[in-house]
Amino acid sequence: METKSRILLIDDEEVVLDSCAQILAGGPYELASASDGTAGLRLVEEFQPDLVFVDLKMPGISGFEVLEKIRGKDATIVMVVITGFATVSSAVDAMKKGAYDFLPKPFTPEEFRLITRRSLEKRKLVLETIALRREKELLREQFASIVSHELKAPLGAVQQNLFALEFELTNTLNESQKEKIGRIKVRIDDLLKLINSWLRVISVDIHKLKEGFTQISVAESITKALENVEPLSVRKNIEIETSIGAQLPTVNGDSLSLSEAFINIIGNSLKYSPDGSKVIVKAEEQGNETQISIKDSGIGISQEDLPHIFEGFYRGKSGQEAASGHGIGLAVSRQIVEAHGGSISVESEAGKGSTFYIRLPKSRTTEVVTT
Amino acid sequence: MTKRLLIVDDDPDYVAGIKSILEAADYSVDAAYNPKDGFQALQSGSYDLLLLDIMMGRGAEGVALARKIRKDPKLRWMPVLIITGIREQIAFLFPGQPVHPHFVEFDELVEKPVEPKLLLEKVSALLKMSEEKKSQKKG
Numbered sequence: 145m146e147t148k149s150r151i152l153l154i155d156d157e158e159v160v161l162d163s164c165a166q167i168l169a170g171g172p173y174e175l176a177s178a179s180d181g182t183a184g185l186r187l188v189e190e191f192q193p194d195l196v197f198v199d200l201k202m203p204g205i206s207g208f209e210v211l212e213k214i215r216g217k218d219a220t221i222v223m224v225v226i227t228g229f230a231t232v233s234s235a236v237d238a239m240k241k242g243a244y245d246f247l248p249k250p251f252t253p254e255e256f257r258l259i260t261r262r263s264l265e266k267r268k269l270v271l272e273t274i275a276l277r278r279e280k281e282l283l284r285e286q287f288a289s290i291v292s293h294e295l296k297a298p299l300g301a302v303q304q305n306l307f308a309l310e311f312e313l314t315n316t317l318n319e320s321q322k323e324k325i326g327r328i329k330v331r332i333d334d335l336l337k338l339i340n341s342w343l344r345v346i347s348v349d350i351h352k353l354k355e356g357f358t359q360i361s362v363a364e365s366i367t368k369a370l371e372n373v374e375p376l377s378v379r380k381n382i383e384i385e386t387s388i389g390a391q392l393p394t395v396n397g398d399s400l401s402l403s404e405a406f407i408n409i410i411g412n413s414l415k416y417s418p419d420g421s422k423v424i425v426k427a428e429e430q431g432n433e434t435q436i437s438i439k440d441s442g443i444g445i446s447q448e449d450l451p452h453i454f455e456g457f458y459r460g461k462s463g464q465e466a467a468s469g470h471g472i473g474l475a476v477s478r479q480i481v482e483a484h485g486g487s488i489s490v491e492s493e494a495g496k497g498s499t500f501y502i503r504l505p506k507s508r509t510t511e512v513v514t515t
Numbered sequence: 516m517t518k519r520l521l522i523v524d525d526d527p528d529y530v531a532g533i534k535s536i537l538e539a540a541d542y543s544v545d546a547a548y549n550p551k552d553g554f555q556a557l558q559s560g561s562y563d564l565l566l567l568d569i570m571m572g573r574g575a576e577g578v579a580l581a582r583k584i585r586k587d588p589k590l591r592w593m594p595v596l597i598i599t600g601i602r603e604q605i606a607f608l609f610p611g612q613p614v615h616p617h618f619v620e621f622d623e624l625v626e627k628p629v630e631p632k633l634l635l636e637k638v639s640a641l642l643k644m645s646e647e648k649k650s651q652k653k654g
Contacts, residue, residue, distance in 0.1 A: 304532030304628035
């Protein structure tokens with residue numbers, strides 16, 4: 145059974161209330177009416193309308209105030225203004241207060257029916273959008289849990305047993321066998337890291353991160369990141385030259401996430417750099433910001449790819465066959481940096497290398513001493 | 516004397532992988548596959564160290580077990596090596612706490628999967644720390 149749409153009319157002129165009721169009679173509607181704002185607002189609570197018609201000019205509280213209060217109570221209720229003093233400016237004002245449409249008096253029954261139908265359509269759309277958003281949120285959470293349980297856990301168990309096997313066979317394996325196990329370990333490790341990045345994107349609400357912000361040291365976050373990428377730089381024999389200002393200002397942020405952003409960017413530079421090359425990590429104060437730059441002499445990014453590299457799931461169309469990647473790390477990094485009120489950018493030339501810049505705003509309390 | 520360790524983890528394949536590394540290093544290792552059995556096994560009082568998974572069953576049930584251990588006067592000083600696949604998420608599950616949350620008096624945290632060398636280092640360091648603490652109390 146289809147439920148009837150609930151319509152509330154707020155107007156001090158009884159004749160308007162009556163004629164509106166008459167026009168809508170017989171339709172799939174349930175009507176309620178009030179002759180002033182106060183009574184109308186009470187009915188909004190009791191009657192829970194889908195659509196409210198509000199007269200702008202009434203004794204007692206004004207139509208504008210009624211609009212504002214209804215919006216404060218439930219922003220999904222569609223509001224339409226009816227008024228005798230239809231001017232452009234009052235229409236604009238009503239729209240600003242959240243009205244969906246505007247009906248000047250006098251109006252024909254057909255006009256009233258039309259605006260009613262359109263407004264109820266709008267209400268349906270609003271509710272559907274909310275339901276969809278909720279569903280999307282739910283899916284996201286479920287996907288995160290599937291990724292975590294169904295992909296990450298088994299793969300981790302595989303790796304753990306491989307570790308055990310290698311450990312037990314340490315004295316038995318020959319070089320070529322060790323090499324094979326080494327290759328398997330690296331590939332599984334790459335997969336685990338990829339899954340972790342996915343999880344990070346899917347399950348963590350970056351904006352929630354801000355609730356836990358504290359004064360943190362940028363230098364410390366960079367140091368942590370450098371420790372994390374060390375195995376890769378050793379494997380590729382890449383020297384990481386660092387120049388980190390001794391007295392960098394603190395940043396209001398989340399140390400773990402910020403480290404993750406640095407790990408992604410520095411790791412990315414290492415990945416696309418030739419063996420035996422150099423990556424330069426610099427951090428310095430620049431005006432109101434701390435600028436961290438990561439410069440490599442790797443394969444670079446082509447002009448056509450440049451605008452897209454901070455988008456999720458993008459991994460260059462051209463020139464990047466040299467290394468496998470998953471493109472999500474940069475998108476995550478951007479989200480993290482932006483959650484810190486900062487920005488991220490890149491300068492690059494294909495074949496010559498790239499420089500990534502992360503700029504973070506100085507926190508307002510500069511005199512905080514980090515321990 | 517051989518040290519006795521208990522692993523509490525609901526994934527038998529993980530348990531097998533970790534157990535064999537520890538046994539190869541001459542530890543005696545038992546396993547429990549849920550927090551309830553784990554807590555019961557601990558009651559026997561014969562373990563020197565607990566290896567504890569965080570995400571078990573319907574959520575962070577490992578944390579609940581750690582809290583129970585902390586409240587138990589007999590188990591309070593039991594060293595615990597937390598083995599978790601959720602290093603990153605821990606910060607979000609327990610906001611405001613450091614990545615290494617110190618659920619009990621003596622704990623250390625390693626990430627799953629854990630390399631044998633790191634696992635053995637952490638286990639022996641925790642055992643040593645707990646020994647020292649014990650002898651301090653006696654002295």
